[in-house]
Structures are given as C-alpha cells and as structure tokens.
Amino acid sequence: RQRASRGRHTVAAAVMAGRGEACYFPRDLAKGSYGGDVHCFQQYLSHKGYLLDEPTGYFGERTATATRRWQRDNGISGDDAGDFGEWSRERYAATHGLPLPSEGRIFKDAKSDEKNTCVDVCAEFTGVQDCQTRCVRDPGDKKHACLEACQTAFSTACDRAFPASGEGGSTNFKICLSYLQTSCEDTCKKFRA
Helix, strand or coil: CEEECCCCCCHHHHHHHCCCCCCCCCCCECCCCECHHHHHHHHHHHHCCCCCCCCCCECCHHHHHHHHHHHHHCCCCCCCCCCECHHHHHHHHHHCCCCCHHHCCEECCCCCCCCCEEEEEEEEECCEEEEEEEEECCHHHHHHHHHHHHHHHHHHHHHHHCCCCCCCCCHHHHHHHHCHHHHHHHHCCCCCC
16 A cells, blocks of 8 residues: 655645546535535536535535536436436546546455555544545556545545534635645645546
8 A cells, every 4th residue: 555645735736726627526416415525526616607606515505506507518417406426427527537436446445356556545634634545456547546535535634623514614614625636636646647
C-alpha cells in the first residue's frame, strides 16, 4: 500500500477545484445527502450555470432542481428526476474522462484472487484521522484511486470536525469542503493518470 499525505495548495489547482470538474461519486446523491461529493457536484452545477447558490455540501431542493435541469439538457432519463444516480454518475464520469462507476475499476477492498494496487489516504482535523483505502487492478488507475479515497476521507473529516446542520450547512463545514479538491489534487499529484 502507498500512503499519500496532504501538502501545500497551488493556484492552478484552486482555480480548477472551483469548477467541480474532477469529482468522484462512489454513491448516488439525492435530497438529504451531504458531504464532499455533494459539494463538488454543486460546484460543477454552479460553474455550468444550473445552480445559482453557493455550494453547501447539502443536497436540498435547489440542488435537486438544478440536477433536473442538467439531466434534461443532457438527455438523462434513467434516474429519478433530481436524483444524481447511476445514469447521471456515468454521464458525468464519461464527460470528464473519469473511470465509469459501472466498470468497477476502483473498489474499496483488495481482491484476494488477483493483483491489486491500493492507496490509503488520511485526513486529520481536530486531532482525529479519517482514512480511506481504494484499490485498482490497473496501476495506471492509482491517481483515480487516490482522488476518490482522498475525497471521501477529507469529506468525512470535515463532517466530523464541523457537522452540517441542514440546507445552509454550517459555515465551517462549507469552508472545510472548499479546500477538498485542491488538497486532494495536491495529495495525489505524485500518481499519474
């Protein structure tokens, strides 16, 4: 296993981070969901003009409405309207050159019957570490494994340190999540995509 650590931010990564163009979605999102993946998707919707509100990390009615508009404009009809489900996650990944969720290229646990490369990423706030592991069969996918593990660990750490409290989310939770993509890009830059 390889351990990635958190480092300094770069201006170029910060600019790209605000666009939500490199999000990993290992789960479906719907009303009531919250976390780093929601925040990243909201950044994307905002960048594309579908969401006019500031990203909060909480998937409420406004995010569902923006998602419905995005789905309509992209011809996505397989998910429940307003939910960011399997069909929407596939379209997002394909559009951004990321591994398709249905391909199973990134997984949480090593498979004992084949060779795996696993990446551990930990995020720490207020003295508590939150760690995630992602494994891949193809070593060329290490960066994707690192980014997904980082996004999940960082989001969990933000939630633990600054619990979200509803539609508006706590201010500190939103601030914490605003550093997620930049931190993860910096953490995983040693892996080539």
